[in-house]
Amino acid sequence: MRVLITGGAGFIGSHLAQACLERGDEVYIIDDLSTGSLKNIKPLQENTAYKGRFFATIDSILNQDAMLELTGICDVVFHLAAAVGVRYILENPLVSIKVNIQGTEKVLEMCAKFKKKVLIASSSEVYGKHLHAPLREDDNIIYGPSSKSRWSYAASKLMDEFTALAYHRTKGLPVIITRLFNTVGPRQTGAYGMVIPRFVSQALRNSPLTVYGDGKQTRTFTYVKDVVWALQQLMDSEDAVGQVFNVGGTEEITIWDLAERVIRETGASSEIETIPYEKAFEKDFEDMQRRVPCIEKIHGCIGFKPRTDLTTIIRSVIDDRRKAAI
Numbered sequence: 001m002r003v004l005i006t007g008g009a010g011f012i013g014s015h016l017a018q019a020c021l022e023r024g025d026e027v028y029i030i031d032d033l034s035t036g037s038l039k040n041i042k043p044l045q046e047n048t049a050y051k052g053r054f055f056a057t058i059d060s061i062l063n064q065d066a067m068l069e070l071t072g073i074c075d076v077v078f079h080l081a082a083a084v085g086v087r088y089i090l091e092n093p094l095v096s097i098k099v100n101i102q103g104t105e106k107v108l109e110m111c112a113k114f115k116k117k118v119l120i121a122s123s124s125e126v127y128g129k130h131l132h133a134p135l136r137e138d139d140n141i142i143y144g145p146s147s148k149s150r151w152s153y154a155a156s157k158l159m160d161e162f163t164a165l166a167y168h169r170t171k172g173l174p175v176i177i178t179r180l181f182n183t184v185g186p187r188q189t190g191a192y193g194m195v196i197p198r199f200v201s202q203a204l205r206n207s208p209l210t211v212y213g214d215g216k217q218t219r220t221f222t223y224v225k226d227v228v229w230a231l232q233q234l235m236d237s238e239d240a241v242g243q244v245f246n247v248g249g250t251e252e253i254t255i256w257d258l259a260e261r262v263i264r265e266t267g268a269s270s271e272i273e274t275i276p277y278e279k280a281f282e283k284d285f286e287d288m289q290r291r292v293p294c295i296e297k298i299h300g301c302i303g304f305k306p307r308t309d310l311t312t313i314i315r316s317v318i319d320d321r322r323k324a325a326i
């Protein structure tokens with residue numbers, strides 16, 4: 001199969017590219033390297049087993065000509081390219097909205113033109129400010145006001161979902177929507193606000209681990225290879241078409257406990273330091289207090305259950321960071 005991965009030089013995209021290559025696919029990626037990196041795809045370009053089956057285009061998904069050519073060539077499209085990460089969104093509000101809304105619209109337009117099945121990477125952020133758990137795909141959605149630009153990421157991803165479903169309903173385009181919860185593993189950068197790589201890097205320097213807010217907010221974490229497996233299975237499933245799925249872990253942990261766990265696993269002498277949200281991000285910053293997925297729907301469709309526990313996930317990031325420092 002010929003697979004196009006937008007955002008293929010990113011964290012999840014590069015793992016997905018590798019998994020597709022391992023199963024014998026021909027893989028095309030497009031990435032503008034805004035948060036992705038050539039380092040992520042170098043091993044794929046250099047692996048002789050993938051020779052003649054991996055093709056990278058360094059360009060934007062907003063480039064009509066590039067997207068026309070790539071979508072035409074491929075059988076299916078995994079759309080992962082996006083402006084990602086709370087810090088990145090706050091620092092680049094306009095470009096984020098443009099890439100996440102116009103970029104996705106461009107991908108869907110091309111897929112509709114060539115009648116190609118497409119999987120959209122949405123986010124648990126679309127749920128907004130819920131306090132209850134677990135979050136179900138048909139839950140209502142609550143956001144803060146538009147004056148708080150952190151909600152623009154959630155709103156843009158939600159708009160992507162509406163647009164994809166509209167293409168499905170009006171043009172019969174086979175679309176699958178995945179709401180990814182915090183996904184973690186080797187190669188993820190902490191530079192844009194991702195918590196585990198940030199904590200691990202701080203711990204390996206024996207620096208204080210900086211917890212935003214009081215640390216009582218909770219999250220779940222999913223190993224990137226488990227997520228990639230789910231994305232591939234959903235793409236292969238006819239029952240998944242036209243549906244929205246949570247993809248996430250179920251082991252809920254407070255950010256404070258997570259910091260303690262990272263310190264224990266690295267053996268660091270670091271302290272934990274709390275930083276008020278307004279200092280870490282912006283005045284009146286709102287965080288999501290709880291984010292736990294209900295995974296009944298995806299389990300019913302493809303049998304997904306997270307296979308990798310949190311300790312193993314943290315250790316994989318520690319190993320990766322130690323190797324990167326050598």
Ligand SMILES: NC(=O)c1ccc[n+]([C@@H]2O[C@H](COP(=O)([O-])OP(=O)(O)OC[C@H]3O[C@@H](n4cnc5c(N)ncnc54)[C@H](O)[C@@H]3O)[C@@H](O)[C@H]2O)c1
Pocket residue numbers: 006007008009010011012013030031032033034035036037059060061062079080081082083084099103121122123124179180181182183184
């Ligand atoms: N990692 C997570 O925990 C998580 C959680 C929820 C949703 N997601 C979604 O999963 C997808 C992949 O995220 P990730 O964690 O791998 O982040 P990432 O930043 O590593 O990957 C995104 C990639 O898209 C590329 N990109 C951005 N704008 C582009 C453009 N205009 N044209 C081409 N490429 C462009 C970036 O360079 C990057 O390589 C994103 O859509 C993200 O919203 C991720």
